Amino acid sequence: MPLVSTRRLHKFFGRNHVLRGIKLDVEESEVIAIVGRSGSGKSTLLRTLNGLENIDDGTIEVDGTVLQVDHDDPGALRALRQKVGMVFQQFNLFPHLSTGQNVTLAPRVVKRTPREEAEDIARRMLERVGLGEKFDAFPDQLSGGQQQRVAIARALAMSPKVLLCDEITSALDPELVNEVLSVVRQLADEGMTLIMVTHEMRFAREVSDRLVFMHEGRIHESGSPQEMFSNPTTPEFASFIGSLN
Amino acid sequence: MPSCRQTFDPRAALVRPACAAGRRARFVVMAYQFDFTFVPDYAGMLAQGVVYTLGLTVVGGTLGILIGIGGALSRTWDTRPFGELFRYYVELFRNTPFLVQLFLIFFGLPSLGIKLAGWQAAILAMVLNLGAYSTEIIRAGLQATPRGQIEAADSLALTRWQIFLHVMLRPALRKVWPALSSQVVITMLGSSVCSQIAAEELTFVANFIQSRNFRAFETYFLTTALYFALALLVRQAMHLVGRYLIVRRPSP
Numbered sequence: 282m283p284l285v286s287t288r289r290l291h292k293f294f295g296r297n298h299v300l301r302g303i304k305l306d307v308e309e310s311e312v313i314a315i316v317g318r319s320g321s322g323k324s325t326l327l328r329t330l331n332g333l334e335n336i337d338d339g340t341i342e343v344d345g346t347v348l349q350v351d352h353d354d355p356g357a358l359r360a361l362r363q364k365v366g367m368v369f370q371q372f373n374l375f376p377h378l379s380t381g382q383n384v385t386l387a388p389r390v391v392k393r394t395p396r397e398e399a400e401d402i403a404r405r406m407l408e409r410v411g412l413g414e415k416f417d418a419f420p421d422q423l424s425g426g427q428q429q430r431v432a433i434a435r436a437l438a439m440s441p442k443v444l445l446c447d448e449i450t451s452a453l454d455p456e457l458v459n460e461v462l463s464v465v466r467q468l469a470d471e472g473m474t475l476i477m478v479t480h481e482m483r484f485a486r487e488v489s490d491r492l493v494f495m496h497e498g499r500i501h502e503s504g505s506p507q508e509m510f511s512n513p514t515t516p517e518f519a520s521f522i523g524s525l526n
Numbered sequence: 527m528p529s530c531r532q533t534f535d536p537r538a539a540l541v542r543p544a545c546a547a548g549r550r551a552r553f554v555v556m557a558y559q560f561d562f563t564f565v566p567d568y569a570g571m572l573a574q575g576v577v578y579t580l581g582l583t584v585v586g587g588t589l590g591i592l593i594g595i596g597g598a599l600s601r602t603w604d605t606r607p608f609g610e611l612f613r614y615y616v617e618l619f620r621n622t623p624f625l626v627q628l629f630l631i632f633f634g635l636p637s638l639g640i641k642l643a644g645w646q647a648a649i650l651a652m653v654l655n656l657g658a659y660s661t662e663i664i665r666a667g668l669q670a671t672p673r674g675q676i677e678a679a680d681s682l683a684l685t686r687w688q689i690f691l692h693v694m695l696r697p698a699l700r701k702v703w704p705a706l707s708s709q710v711v712i713t714m715l716g717s718s719v720c721s722q723i724a725a726e727e728l729t730f731v732a733n734f735i736q737s738r739n740f741r742a743f744e745t746y747f748l749t750t751a752l753y754f755a756l757a758l759l760v761r762q763a764m765h766l767v768g769r770y771l772i773v774r775r776p777s778p
């Protein structure tokens with residue numbers, strides 16, 4: 282049974298039909314890279330997967346937790362969110378909290394993990410992203426790349442089943458991109474289930490098990506990245522990769 | 527009858543007293559002779575007035591800001607029915623004079639069977655007035671929370687209440703603390719009208735002293751200086767509270 286599974290997913294912004302029936306299955310430990318042109322609905326798809334956006338039709342199921350249309354049950358929504366971590370383009374760290382507090386906040390208040398234990402987890406997660414010594418630093422004392430790695434640690438501290446990453450290197454200076462990508466690569470190697478939207482085509486090709494090309498609110502083409510890049514089957518994807526270089 | 531002005535000769539005035547009008551003229555021309563000899567007699571009263579005013583300010587400030595936090599929360603999330611209630615409350619208190627609010631509480635409420643002592647009415651009016659202003663001030667701070675931070679907290683499965691408490695409140699207060707401090711000072715200065723309902727704060731004491739010694743200038747000059755010092759003190763205190771409660775960082 283897939284870990285993440287969506288059926289007939291539809292989403293409107295006003296009269297703008299942004300998601301037009303998405304069917305997506307993601308197995309445990311699978312790494313999915315979602316690519317596509319600006320406005321094709323990549324972010325929207327990702328955001329529906331943890332309920333940041335309502336859906337207008339269809340279902341989302343993550344590890345047995347089902348999210349229906351107009352999910353007005355905040356309990357089910359939070360149950361789902363505990364299984365789905367998310368990392369954002371703009372890091373979105375809490376500026377008034379230290380790195381350690383950023384990472385311990387959710388375990389402590391959501392899972393009621395005792396302080397010491399939560400701090401233990403936080404230290405381990407910060408080690409994992411190579412920032413073990415930054416536990417007491419504040420976000421404004423860190424570089425963009427370091428902030429993004431803290432954001433990854435913060436998501437990991439809730440032990441999510443799947444991690445969503447929406448263009449997490451797009452706001453970074455070029456020389457900081459690699460430190461973040463190598464953390465993602467390492468997570469993939471460790472067997473973390475990842476669904477990432479990215480413009481880093483080379484990275485998507487190297488790391489992902491499956492490439493998903495979105496076009497006008499649909500999954501237009503998907504498959505193994507090697508296969509797709511060498512043999513695009515739709516003219517839209519062909520023109521998309523053509524426009525990259 | 528010869529007019530005073532025509533006969534007035536400054537040199538002559540040195541030798542013999544001028545007529546009454548001339549003497550008054552000389553008082554305007556010459557430097558006013560301050561007479562603060564009454565101060566020791568009334569020092570105790572003045573001190574009590576200062577403490578009273580400070581007390582009104584501390585209680586009014588603390589409770590007012592707490593109401594403001596609750597009001598801002600209800601308004602921001604439109605928590606029914608509180609969001610709506612706070613809206614009317616804020617509009618009512620921000621668009622009417624403080625003195626009238628005070629009179630309404632002190633003279634009006636007894637008609638409903640609620641009879642308050644002067645000090646109780648004064649505190650209630652201060653709290654309600656400051657509560658209304660801080661609701662609006664803090665709400666502005668909460669609304670300045672970047673969307674991304676709320677989404678990050680959402681994605682970490684925090685509840686709305688947890689997001690408010692752990693993510694929004696401290697940065698919001700930090701942002702509006704200077705405005706809030708000013709409002710507390712403004713409210714403290716406004717508390718001088720509580721003298722009108724015989725609450726024995728600083729202005730009440732000043733009026734009393736002035737009615738005894740008729741040295742209006744000295745009395746209100748001193749009162750002005752005391753209010754000025756109080757305002758500086760309250761500002762400084764708010765600054766320190768802000769530093770320790772809001773901007774606090776654990777030692778690195």
Ligand SMILES: Nc1ncnc2c1ncn2[C@@H]1O[C@H](COP(=O)(O)OP(=O)(O)OP(=O)(O)O)[C@@H](O)[C@H]1O
Pocket residue numbers: 294297299317318319320321322323324325326
């Ligand atoms: N909050 C919103 N309100 C209204 N329309 C929105 C909103 N968010 C996205 N849209 C619209 O939905 C469509 C898909 O947007 P989405 O952000 O999912 O695209 P994307 O594939 O992530 O693009 P990009 O590569 O630029 O990030 C766009 O037409 C966009 O204008």
Ligand SMILES: [Mg+2]
Pocket residue numbers: 323324325
């Ligand atoms: Mg996007």
